[in-house]
Amino acid sequence: MNAIYLDHAATTPMSPTVIAAMADAMANDYGNASSIHRVGRDARKQLDAARAVLAASIGAKPTEILLTSGGTEADNTAIFGVAEARAHEGKHIITTQIEHHAVLHACEKLQKKGYDVTYLPVNEYGVVSVADVEAALRDDTILVTIMYGNNEVGAVQPIAEIGALLQNHPATFHTDAVQAYGLLDMQVDALGVDLLSVSAHKLNGPKGIGFLYVRTNTKCTNLLYGGSQERKRRAGTENVPAVIGFATAVTEAAVKRDAAITAYKQYRTILLDTFEQAGIAYKVNGEQGLAHVLNIMFAGTHVESFLINLDMSGVLVSSGSACTAGSIDPSHVLVAMYGEQAEELRSSIRFSFGQGLSDEIIRDAANRVVAIVQRLVK
Amino acid sequence: MNETRDPSQIRVVVGMSGGVDSSVTAHLLKEQGYDVVGIFMKNWDDTDENGFCTATEDYEDVIAVCNQIGIPYYAVNFEKQYWDKVFTYFLEEYKAGRTPNPDVMCNKEIKFKAFLEHAMNLGADYLATGHYARVDRTGDEVKMLRGVDNNKDQTYFLNQLSQEQLSHVMFPIGNIEKKEVRKIAEEAGLATAKKKDSTGICFIGERNFKEFLSQYLPAQPGNMETFDGEVKGTHDGLMYYTLGQRHGLGIGGDGEPWFVLGKDLSRNVLYVGQGFHHEKLYSDALTAVNLGFTSNEPKPQTFTCTAKFRYRQDDSPVTVEMQPDGSALITFAEPQRAITPGQAVVLYDGEECIGGGTIDKVLKGSQALTYVG
Secondary structure, eight states: OOOOEEEETTOOOOHHHHHHHHHHHHHHSOOOTTTSSSHHHHHHHHHHHHHHHHHHHTTTTTEEEEEESSSHHHHHHHHHHHHHTTTTTTEEEEETTTHHHHHHHHHHHHHTOOOOOEEEEETTSSOOOOHHHHHOTTTTTTEOOOOBTTTOOOBBBOHHHHHHGGGGGGEEEEOTTHHHHHHHTOOHHHHHHHHEEEEEEGTOSSSSOOEEEEEOOOOOOOOOOOOHHHHTTSSSSOOOOHHHHHHHHHHHHHHHHHHHHHHHHHHHHHHHHHHHHHHHOEEEEEEEEETEEEEETTTTTOOHHHHHHHHTTEOOBBEEEEEETSSSEEEHHHHHHHHTTOHHHHHHOOOOOOOTOOHHHHHHHHHHHHHHHHHHOO | OOOOOOOOGGGEEEEEEEEEHHHHHHHHHHHTTTTEEEEEEEOOOOOOOOSSOOHHHHHHHHHHHHHHHTEEEEEEOHHHHHHIIIIHHHHHHHHOOOOOHHHHHIIIIIIIIIHHHHHHTTSSEEEOOOOSSEEOOOOOOEEEEESSSTTTOOHHHHTOOHHHHHHHHEETTTTTTHHHHHHHHHHTTTTTTTTTOSSSSSTTTTSSSHHHHHTTTTTEEEEEEEEEOOEEEEEEEEGGGOOOOTTTOOOOOSSSOOEEEEETTTTTTEEEESSOOOOGGGGEEEEEEEEEESSSSSSSSSSEEEEETTTTTEEEEEEEETTTTSOOEEEEEEEEEEEOTTEEEEEEEETTEEEEEEEEEEEETTTEEEGGG
């Protein structure tokens, strides 16, 4: 059966416009942006133009955009960078239990190095409370890192409120906005963030490129050393074609944003209506947050077998995070929302929408899901 | 019983371990045109302090082979079921002074039960594994036959499979020899063609058995004695020794080598004696429990067949007498050496493996030997 890709929160197919822009850049802008000659200058010009687009997308200055290899490097740079730069001021960090592993595992590493990390809980909708953040703040808190939109259930965190709270505290504020970028409003001054991570491949751009927004005068030590690229904050020859692709994707996403959100809400309605009409047992995990993420428990299914059956019938979705040997560990996000023993942990899957879908395609997918659930749940 | 459908209409899930046998199993089925799906089963996590995990390495091999063959692959986690059904039993048996066979239990409870059910849930018609055994579907019932490679035959470990389980399994390499399997893997260029065979119990692997067991069961050193009460030294813990064992006793001196003859759990004493053929090692019958037969046809109350009492042993003629409580008294035509409680007794009718059970008591002259554990 033909494949229906509903795993856009994992990664997205590249937009044809992006591919064309990158192919052109690979053919023509091959220069090293640091070279003094004309080919180098051409590359630099393209790089600067792209950087300006990226900066404008979040209301930042181009000098505040630190290009990275993606969301993970952006998160790691923010966390290890602030931890090191401000170690003399304190060693306390506040985060949540539902962060991406790029944040959680970095924090765990810092704990082994003697830092004290507070992992805030979330409510049953996957949302952290501002009061909990306030209560966790200490004199030695140097960093608060809380994601914007959760990648597994779509829960949107109160970033602007936390940003406002932190106006009265010297802690640096980082948000992992990888999953929210392109869909939610993201003006860094309105959010009150000092650091913000995004990645290109979640919005139809290329893999291997992302950026960390670093507010002017934020103390953040380098992760990589070498050449003097990125104002000596991140060594390594700039990946000019990827940055051009990134900027193209960001521009395109902004144009398509409102229509996309409307379409995703419609897809959500079609899926839920189809499940309702078929009379299968299901429950949405969390409430409407990011428009493209829909996490559902199908009572009585077992996620490993369910996912394989979905793949075999061409519905490509995911659940939790892949463990080392390919099998599935329970989602730490669902554990945080429902506890260790909840049925949601073994019976939930994530649908995530993106470009290239239609109401018909979603209806087709919904019917395939229903057929499998009816077969598996006896 | 014979399949009439085109192979492309038949979905076969292959249990892939990352070894050469299951790799060739998948390869052969794909060549024959079946709708093949490879699934890796993770039963045990041995991740060490460096992050190294045997399962991760094995799964990498499964991925490489499946991509070479051109079949989809998945992984499934049965760690909890394995712990509950196999490992707990394994420890309990050792605690009771017996020598368990976790592979038999794994086949019965995990591979051909939980995993088979998983495969069926994926719309599979059959589950195939890389066991050296054959399935004969020509009669009214499915029969399990020995693998043609006598040295590799694995029916001993499969003896608990029921007719229902057998009706859903395929053993595609059971009719070829191991060296032929290697050759097929090499000719097909499979990534696992030269991979070393795994040895021993899957969760222990290449590690030291004593060290492994000591992590789970407290070792209680005690005396090694002869049946006359003469103390010959100290043992490290009764669970580390099995009947008929020679190595690791460390008793020197004149005369024939020393062997483990039995155990006294209440006194924590290991009985030892000299000579491979020590008369205390010999018995003439056993009782078996947990008896299972591959056929649904009722067995006569008494019948003769051949039996294996441990893996890779030659068959011996026996008489089986079924008891009212479901156990069986199995009498040997010739006295047998070192029959070990906890191990499997597996029954054969010519080429066919007809079933088996767990050795419970060992008898000599109709008396149960109390010193064998």
